[in-house]
Amino acid sequence: MDILPDLFDQHPSQLQLVSSHWEHYGALCYFSGPAVTVNCFEDNSRIKELLASPGEGRILVVNGQGSTQRALIGDMIAQSGIDNNWGGVIIYGAIRDVHTLSQMPIGIKALCACPIRSQREGKGEIEQEIVVDRTLIKPGNYIYADLNGVAMSEHKLELA
Template identity: 45%
Template sequence: MSSDNWTTPDLCDAAEQGAIAFAVMEPMFANYGGREQFCGPAVTVKCFEDNSKVKELLATPGRGRVLVVDAGGSLRRACLGDLIAQSAVDNGWAGVVLYGCVRDVDVLATLPLGVQAIGSHPQRTEKLGVGQIDVTVTFAGVSVAPGAMVYADNNGIMVTAEPLSL
């Protein structure tokens, strides 16, 4: 598979055949970004209804990484909107997997950024500076450690400890 010609079903099949450990997140995510397929090493953040750490991280050089956000599954506030997503694009992030909500969905769909989230909500979070960076996060039946490889497309989200051959 070339680096731009893969699907998560193909990667799951290849991992099974190669006896490579992987996990697939439960199917609760929708694609909101302009990139429907993205992958990269995970940077993790855990926060709840406060996106200060999300904003802080996405303002740093992404180098093709994926921000994995455990926002506690909150359906009451949006942890990512158009301005922070544009910052992620400007800084070279591949995508964001968000166990929480996004907003500005029409703009997100036009940005060259992968965004998978569990829903949309128009209200922003508070900015209290609360959250944990580079901790193992667990949601959707999967634990994601910092540096784990994340592969996402319209079929689902897959996590491996090491990169797969694409």
């Protein structure tokens, strides 16, 4: 489903492209919802905590500071997100368990895959403004993702 081209055609001044070289993981090709933010570096403690809590269709947006040296999410944490009704996950960093994630009913975008798991030292901040590849994302901003990329709006947009 190609939603982003239509959204940009209809709402060009209300959408901001979250430009990066996103790879698509997970079985859902399109996902959208309000953002919950995490800022962390090679430590997925806060990601694990959040995806174990009720997601209510929200999108977890993680500023992993672009690190490709440790995976911030794998199949077990993704399954927790599915079980708790998260709409998707966007990781400005790496993931792992690529084949398994491709079969799971959740949308996941990340920079790349890395087989090395993250550290768990309880580091990271949640629900703060984050910058993902030069784009400011605030908690509650609306996130849209499909095979074309990732975009952000201050509020939910509808297609005509």
